[in-house]
Amino acid sequence: MTEPIEVDILLVEDNPDDLELTLHALRREHLANNIFAVRDGEEAVEFLFCTGRFQQRDFDHLPRLVLLDLKLPKLNGLEVLKRVKQDPRTKALPVVVLTSSKEERDLVASYNLGANSYIQKPVDFDRFREIVKSAGLYWMVINQRPLSNPAQASRAASQP
């Protein structure tokens, strides 16, 4: 899939069946025009930092939200989270961990690395849709973000 210039939500998910469910839930609520999905942690990092397969991308067009699964091939979700939150250019980017794990150590590790939210995917699909709807509504509509991209905003904020 070729990526659109403006991506609203970057969805990092390796299971095609799971991916389809999340896409279904997101699209149903019309919360995002452009959802782009990557299938492993490496691809997610390349997309966000405009390297490798995505070196043609413009860094100023960061997505508005990253939905991140934790268990991913190549580079796991926590590692992706770490790289995003350690880099001043991507630090302010909202990352929501969306996973089936409710393990305390995953929760603790995610928040320690700077995750903005942690959501466990419920088994019941109606509930899953509700949760995706609430999260989408919150991060795409209610939550205020700087007009410039988060990287520029964070640079501006650090100046006296």
Added chain:
Amino acid sequence: MTQPSKNGNRNQRLHVLLIEDAPSDAEIEIAELRNGGFDVTADVVETADQVRARLGKNSYDVILADYSLPNFRGMDTLEILREKNLYTPLILVTGALSSETAVECVKQGAVDYVMKDNLARLVLSVRRALEDTRLRQERARSHEQLAHKVEELARSNCDLEQFAYVASHDLQEPLRMVAAYTQLLAERYRGKLDITADRYIGYAVEGATRMQALLEDLLAFSRIGRNGVTPTPIDANTAIEEVLKNLAFTLKEHNVTITCNPLPTILADRFQMVQLFQNLIGNAIKFHGKQPPNVTISAEKHGEEWLFSIFDNGIGIAVEHKEFIFKIFQRLHTRAEYPGNGVGLAICKKIVEHNGGRIWVDSELGHGSNFRFTFPAALADKAGKKEDYELSAENLVGR
């Protein structure tokens, strides 16, 4: 000389280090041991250097040392043994020795002392020393085996943790797919399928949801006792307060009266204590009888431990089920009568036992239950008791 015999007790090989300056005494001692049934080989020495050299080269079953030699005190051998990290038993064989000195020698590490004018005791003393050594070696061996088992256990705990993680994450993924796509199917093809199909889909989703709950309970169960929990002093009263907050809705719904007597401070993990009380109080409410639930919580000190009691006026438990209910995934009722997975009490048992206590129930069918558990009273004396207070559903939720 070796005297072959079929009796295993006789002619036991004995390698002796004899610290003795009088050759005649040494001979008498060796003869005594041979008479006593030992096949003796002996090295006779009389200076510290000789002792050191011999101990460095040979391994002895026993050391017989004269208390006082011209250039060497027999007891100094103990120092050499410690230096060389040897545990060879040392028996003092000596002439005149005051009983105070003898006792002092034993205190310092000699296993026994034998007076030269009473050498008849020598064989007995040596036999006892050998037996003690054998027992000590056995202990050391079982200690080693224990250490090995502990290591094995740690490894298996680690495996268990890995398993729990897999159960939490990897097993839930496919489960979610089954449930979600069944629901999607139902939605897309509504009207095109018949009523039976809708019911079947309902069952499938219900099954998957229940399995998720089971996986989560199993995970909670396996989590107890995994590494990483440091016990801290917990005021049990505050744990109960937290539980009552968590259960506020249920308390109001069932018009529950909770009477909580002053509880002690114990050494435990806070989250586990809350879980323990919440499971027990939750059960007391869930299995209520015709009367509104009435739950009394109390604790009293019995010797070195606290005895907690959660007493209710519910449906009670038949005698034959008293043990059964603490086993994981065991239930006495159908899910329609009382919901649940049969994990709550198993978790309680694991928490209590992990903290060095016991849990049981005193109950009769139809006459309420008294769940009781003990907890070590490590902090008993420091723990202050709070004033009695009574909480009811009413003042809790501010109705």
